[in-house]
Structures are given as structure tokens and as C-alpha cells.
Amino acid sequence: MKLILSTLPILIVVFILEFSSGNEHRQFVYTGFTGSNFTLDGAARITSTGLIELTNDTARVKGHAVYPSPLRFRLSPDGMVQSFSTSFVFGILSSFGDIRGHGFAFFIGPSNDFTEAFPIQFLGLFNSTNNGSLSNQIFAVELDTIQNTEFGDIDNNHVGIDINSLNSLKSRPAGFYNNGKNGTFTNLPLIGSGPIQTWVEYDGNTTQINVTLAPLGMEKPARPLLSSTYDLSTVLKEQSYIGFSSSTGLSTGHHCVLGWSFGMNSPAPIIDSTKLPKLPYLGPRSPSKLLEIILPIASAVLVLAIGTITVILVRRHLRYKEVHEDWEVEYGPHRFTYKDLYHATKGFSSKHLIGVGGFGRVYKGVLPTSKSEVAVKRVSYNSKQGIKQFVAEVVSMGHLQHNNVVKLFGYCRRKGELLLVYDYMKNGSLEKYLYGEEGRATLDWGQRFKIIKGIASGLLYLHEEWDKVVIHRDVKPNNVLLDKEMNGRLGDFGLARLYDHGTDPQTTHIVGTIGYLAPELVHRGKATTLTDVFAFGIFILEVTCGRKPITENTESHQVMLVDWVIQNWHKGSLLDTVDIKLQGIYDIDEVCLALKLGLLCSHPFPDARPNMRQVLQYLDGDVTLPELIPAHFSFHMLALMQNEGRFGSSIVSSYPSPTMMINGSISFSLDGR
Ligand SMILES: Nc1ncnc2c1ncn2[C@@H]1O[C@H](COP(=O)(O)OP(=O)(O)OP(=O)(O)O)[C@@H](O)[C@H]1O
Ligand SMILES: *[C@@H]1O[C@H](CO)[C@@H](O)[C@H](O)[C@H]1NC(C)=O
Ligand SMILES: *[C@@H]1O[C@H](CO)[C@@H](O)[C@H](O)[C@H]1NC(C)=O
Ligand SMILES: *[C@@H]1O[C@H](CO)[C@@H](O)[C@H](O)[C@H]1NC(C)=O
Ligand SMILES: *[C@@H]1O[C@H](CO)[C@@H](O)[C@H](O)[C@H]1NC(C)=O
Ligand SMILES: *[C@@H]1O[C@H](CO)[C@@H](O)[C@H](O)[C@H]1NC(C)=O
Ligand SMILES: *[C@@H]1O[C@H](CO)[C@@H](O)[C@H](O)[C@H]1NC(C)=O
Numbered sequence: 001m002k003l004i005l006s007t008l009p010i011l012i013v014v015f016i017l018e019f020s021s022g023n024e025h026r027q028f029v030y031t032g033f034t035g036s037n038f039t040l041d042g043a044a045r046i047t048s049t050g051l052i053e054l055t056n057d058t059a060r061v062k063g064h065a066v067y068p069s070p071l072r073f074r075l076s077p078d079g080m081v082q083s084f085s086t087s088f089v090f091g092i093l094s095s096f097g098d099i100r101g102h103g104f105a106f107f108i109g110p111s112n113d114f115t116e117a118f119p120i121q122f123l124g125l126f127n128s129t130n131n132g133s134l135s136n137q138i139f140a141v142e143l144d145t146i147q148n149t150e151f152g153d154i155d156n157n158h159v160g161i162d163i164n165s166l167n168s169l170k171s172r173p174a175g176f177y178n179n180g181k182n183g184t185f186t187n188l189p190l191i192g193s194g195p196i197q198t199w200v201e202y203d204g205n206t207t208q209i210n211v212t213l214a215p216l217g218m219e220k221p222a223r224p225l226l227s228s229t230y231d232l233s234t235v236l237k238e239q240s241y242i243g244f245s246s247s248t249g250l251s252t253g254h255h256c257v258l259g260w261s262f263g264m265n266s267p268a269p270i271i272d273s274t275k276l277p278k279l280p281y282l283g284p285r286s287p288s289k290l291l292e293i294i295l296p297i298a299s300a301v302l303v304l305a306i307g308t309i310t311v312i313l314v315r316r317h318l319r320y321k322e323v324h325e326d327w328e329v330e331y332g333p334h335r336f337t338y339k340d341l342y343h344a345t346k347g348f349s350s351k352h353l354i355g356v357g358g359f360g361r362v363y364k365g366v367l368p369t370s371k372s373e374v375a376v377k378r379v380s381y382n383s384k385q386g387i388k389q390f391v392a393e394v395v396s397m398g399h400l401q402h403n404n405v406v407k408l409f410g411y412c413r414r415k416g417e418l419l420l421v422y423d424y425m426k427n428g429s430l431e432k433y434l435y436g437e438e439g440r441a442t443l444d445w446g447q448r449f450k451i452i453k454g455i456a457s458g459l460l461y462l463h464e465e466w467d468k469v470v471i472h473r474d475v476k477p478n479n480v481l482l483d484k485e486m487n488g489r490l491g492d493f494g495l496a497r498l499y500d501h502g503t504d505p506q507t508t509h510i511v512g513t514i515g516y517l518a519p520e521l522v523h524r525g526k527a528t529t530l531t532d533v534f535a536f537g538i539f540i541l542e543v544t545c546g547r548k549p550i551t552e553n554t555e556s557h558q559v560m561l562v563d564w565v566i567q568n569w570h571k572g573s574l575l576d577t578v579d580i581k582l583q584g585i586y587d588i589d590e591v592c593l594a595l596k597l598g599l600l601c602s603h604p605f606p607d608a609r610p611n612m613r614q615v616l617q618y619l620d621g622d623v624t625l626p627e628l629i630p631a632h633f634s635f636h637m638l639a640l641m642q643n644e645g646r647f648g649s650s651i652v653s654s655y656p657s658p659t660m661m662i663n664g665s666i667s668f669s670l671d672g673r
């Protein structure tokens, strides 16, 4: 059998040479089509890489590539159609993903002229009148990617054997039977599977037609996809053209042929797949490559990014976390966000720290939106009770508007912490100027007197000129801040209330600073405008004398500033008490007025003290100070009160100048400076 088959081609060659005129092409193989002279029409072309591209993205076009000369399929006009075998490698590309059309066909027909054929579902082979007509004399194998029900298409990815008609003799979904014992069927999408090899075989004796498909590179499956018997002798002419036909409709595709071999009365020569041109890339790449390379990287980056963002957000959230409660809604305009304050003070950096007070640290900052300079005081608190009332007071104090009162802009609240935002005072606290280093320029008397008057006016405003009586509770040089024009301004007002409200109401709480506390305040624990006047008296003496309210003498005894001034006055050397840093340059009348008024204000008996309105009148010279003699200030009486009072020397000596809170048996909130 083998011998017979192998000798047969030679016979046929001889036969052909003998009976035909020039039909000697019984075998050919193409790997790429560069330089071939196929008959091309419609959109068909041979690309620079050697592909036959039958169609492109133009809609409703036909494309044909026909072998240059017809082949002799019958040995005589009435003879049988000979056995033949052909194999081709094709690829269908779509620029638009799954949208594709319409398919293509391998054909054997009487002509290479398809001008009368229709594109779209007719695949460039037939038209609406000649479909099904025996006069067509066409055998074709269609590779159809659109389901046309009028032609009985089984699906949109099928292979069919067509005789004179687009209604296939037999069709199957594209695919292949695996070689091997199982022979399982695998579907093969005509689009997107890369190059596909197809075999079409006809046995002239048995009239059996086999069509087989497989991805390029795979061994030819033993079991054909389609197998049918049809005597092509009733179809094909003696001389027939062979080639490919394709068409597009509204949906388009690139139908490409990479390689082709043919054998008449012989197996089709093997196509060397390594020599085939490559299918170009069109449209979106198949997702598998994306999934393999880009996706893992992308997802890793994504996970990392989400993680980082989450960490940042959580940290941000914690960093800027505030406490908001319903009752605060009405204070909205006075509320600052912690974020703003955080940025204003560069994260409360130590560079921005301008002072540490008894209530907390004070930072300088520049608000991000308004660019105004502010001082932010961080006050810690641990009781919930008083906070509501305190915030209410803070907000109401925000309405205070006076030249000698530091403007309070608003607040912010965090867990266990309150932030108060004040106008920034360029020249800091008065204390710095009073007790500056030796030889350093200090304030002259004019400046001092102006500050005394200013603070008196500020206190009067708090006591009498505003809607509510505001008791400052902590008048002292350290709480007097100097603006850029060296005006004194009262700061820190009302803050003591936080501690007042914030603790157990059963216990008495006194807030203030030792040395500035009126005796009755120590005894009864009730702050009044007159206890403010007392502190203001001490303040005047301090500013005039440049001396702390309590000092230690050479024998380590506590000396009260008040006592010392009275003593000097008694001895007739009142002016000796004036700050030596003034170097004797001052207005004697003003100094005497200040000293005497200071003593009057810090009188141990509240009733003997003037109110702030009177104080201001004295200072302005509108009313003359009543004639006073040292005896008015019973120095023994004062000493007595001090002994009875809480100014135990042991306490004072251990805490030089602290802010204190006296709580039943005296306790201190100290910040050693
Ligand atoms: N509005 C402000 N502008 C400029 N500096 C300020 C302002 N408020 C406070 N300071 C500075 O911060 C320092 C600390 O102020 P703070 O009022 O907290 O404490 P204190 O007055 O020294 O003590 P206490 O808490 O006992 O009153 C002050 O000495 C002052 O120099
Ligand atoms: C191309 O076709 C012409 C006739 O159509 C033929 O004479 C010629 O030999 C062909 N060339 C090749 C390379 O097939
Ligand atoms: C398709 O091919 C035809 C004929 O070669 C050409 O005129 C047309 O411009 C092409 N269309 C596209 C979209 O490339
Ligand atoms: C269909 O094609 C045949 C030739 O094959 C032609 O005679 C006929 O006119 C065509 N019909 C149409 C509708 O174009
Ligand atoms: C095409 O021809 C076949 C076979 O003659 C026929 O069954 C079918 O109805 C025709 N279809 C159309 C759309 O003309
Ligand atoms: C045959 O099929 C069985 C299961 O049906 C499978 O386990 C086996 O791997 C298959 N073998 C081959 C060669 O495909
Ligand atoms: C068609 O396939 C069958 C089954 O593999 C085979 O027996 C037969 O020889 C094939 N016929 C042709 C013409 O290849």
C-alpha cells in the first residue's frame, strides 16, 4: 500500500504533464507570501511581514486571495475529482476585542472573479440569488465567527463544510480532539487563540471530506473535527481555482493567512511553523499576559498604597483627634481645629515654645488661613464637670474687647486637653522686663506708669464695664503681656475658673499666686473684685520697686514687699523703695502716688481698698488720693494676719514664686521656673 501511494504522485505528474496544459502545480507550500503573485481583490493585500490580510477594519468589504492559476481537479471533464489535501495557518485579529466579523473560507471554485458576491454573511463567496444554486460549483470550508440563523449557523465560532451554499453540509463548533486514548474535545476560539492550523482532506475514492483544526505548533489531531462524505465530482469543474475569501460587515476583523500548503493526490506538505510570519498585535492584548506580569505588580503596589494610606489616615486621625460634644455646636465660630493649631505651631515644636506657665505650655504660631500670629496655650484638665461651663466662659471671654486685655480668639478641645488661642504679644511678659539681667535696659518710669494705668483700665473693664463681672484672679507681672507699643495687657484671665469648677465642690480651692493673695481669699476662699484689687496693689508696688512680693533677706527671713515699703515709709525713706534700675529718673509725685495707692489697694481689710474705678481716678489725677499715713496700714495687724494666714514661711521658702492652689490642707500646682 505504502509502495503504491508513494509511486502514485510520479504517475500523476506524468499524467498531468501528458494531459494538461501547464497545470503542473500538484504541490506547493508557502511560509509567508512575500513575492507571491496571488490574485488579490477587495481589501486583500500582502503585508510587509508576508501575511495575506484578507480584510481590515473597513466595514462591509470583501477580500480574496486566489492561487495564480487554476488547478486540474479532474483528469477529464467527466472524470472523478482526485484526492487532495491542503493545510493553512490563519489568524483572526480584532481591533475591538470581541467585536469581529464575519469570518473567512477556504474555497475551490470555477473563477477568481468574485465581483458579484456579497460581503457580510455571504463571506464574499455567494450573493442572495445564487446561494444554494448548483451552478456555483463551489466547495468551501467556512470559519465563521458570526451566527447567521438564515444560514442555519450553529454558533458564532464554528467550522462548516459548504457545498454551493452557506448552509453548511455539516458544521461543528471550532475545536479539536486531543490525541491520545481519551480524545477529549477542546474548544478553540477562532479569534484570540493566536495562529490556528487547518487541514482539509478529500479522498477521491471514498469521497470522504475531513476537516481538522489545531492551534499552531500542535501535532495534527488524529480525529478530524468534521468528517463527511460528498462526491465533489458533482460539484467541481475540471479546472478550479483555490484560495481564500473573507468579508466584513458592521463588525470587522483582520483575517490573515500565514502559511499554506497543497497537495493534489498527495498529503499537503508540512508547513514549517518556525518560518511563518508573526501575527501582529492589534487592540487589547490578551489578558493572560496582563494577569501574569502586570496584575501581581499592580496589586502589590495597590495593597502597599492602601496600607500606607490607611496608616497615614489613622495616624492623622489620632494626631488631629479632637473632642466634640453637642453642646459645643453653638460655639462653632470660636472653635479651632486641632489640625490648624498643629500646623500653626509646626506640630507644637520646641522651637515654637514661648513659655511654660502654671497651667501649661504656651506656643507661638501663625494660623494657616489668616496668617495672624497667635499664642496657643495647652491646658490639661482631667475633669469633665467644669469643662462645659468653662468653655462657655472662654467663648464669652472671646467677646472681651479692650486695649489692655489680651484678645482670646477661641479654643480647641482634645481628650484631657484644652487649647486656648490668644492674640500674640510681641514683647512677652512684663516680668521679663522688670527682672531682666543686670544692666539690661529696663522700662523707664514713664513706661511703667503707663502700664500700671493700662492694667488698671483693663481690670476696670473686666470688673465693671462688661456685661458680666469678670474676676481675673491672677493679676501679676507675669500675666501682664506687652504688645508692640509696650502697652500692658492682661492675659490669662479666668483660667483659674477651670480649676475652680473642675474639682470637688466640697473642698475649697484657691487659685492664684502666693504673694498676691488677699488675706480674706486665703481664709474664705472666695475671689471677689476686691481680691483682684489686692493683687493689683501688690502689682503696682512690684512694678515701682522692681522687687518680688516676697523676698528673702540676708538672714533667710521672708520679707514681704508690703511690709518693707511700709517700714521705709515709716522711717521717712519711702523713695528708697523705688527700683534702683530707674537710677533716680522718675516723677516723684507719680512714684509716691503709685506706692501709696499700691499700699491702699493691698490693704488687709477689703473694705479699706478702693474699687478699680476709684483706682483709675487716682491714677489719672482726677481725684486726689486721701491723705494717708503709715499708721493706716497697721503693720502689726498685717504681720498678725500673715501668721494666722497660710503664708507659712516653710511653704514660701520651699516654693519661691509658684502658682498655687490651696485645697483644704494646702496643695500646690507647681512648675518650677
Ligand atoms: N498671648 C501671648 N503672647 C505672647 N506670649 C505669651 C502669651 N501668652 C503667654 N505668653 C508667654 O508664655 C509664658 C507662659 O504664660 P502662662 O500664662 O502660661 O504662664 P504664666 O503666666 O507664666 O504662669 P501662670 O500659669 O501661673 O499664670 C508667659 O510668660 C509669656 O511669656
Ligand atoms: C505569476 O503569475 C504569472 C501569470 O499569472 C506567471 O506567469 C508567473 O510565473 C507567476 N509567478 C510566480 C512566482 O508564481
Ligand atoms: C482597508 O483596505 C482598503 C483596501 O486596501 C483600504 O482602502 C482601506 O483604507 C483599508 N482600511 C483600513 C481601515 O485600513
Ligand atoms: C449573483 O451572482 C450571479 C453570478 O454568480 C449573478 O448573475 C447575479 O446577478 C447576482 N445577483 C445579485 C443579486 O447580485
Ligand atoms: C441558501 O441555500 C440553501 C440551500 O439551497 C437554502 O436551504 C437556504 O434557505 C438559502 N438561504 C438563503 C438565505 O437564501
Ligand atoms: C483521560 O481522562 C482522565 C479522566 O477522564 C484523565 O485523568 C486523564 O489524564 C486523561 N488522559 C489523557 C491522556 O488525556
Ligand atoms: C478521515 O478521518 C478518518 C478518521 O481519522 C480516517 O480514517 C480517514 O482516512 C480520513 N480521510 C481522509 C480523506 O483523510
Ligand SMILES: *[C@@H]1O[C@H](CO)[C@@H](O)[C@H](O)[C@H]1NC(C)=O
Binding pocket: 082, 083, 204, 205
Ligand atoms: C481508489 O481506490 C483504488 C483501489 O480501491 C486505488 O487503486 C486507486 O488508486 C484509488 N484512487 C485514488 C485516487 O486514491
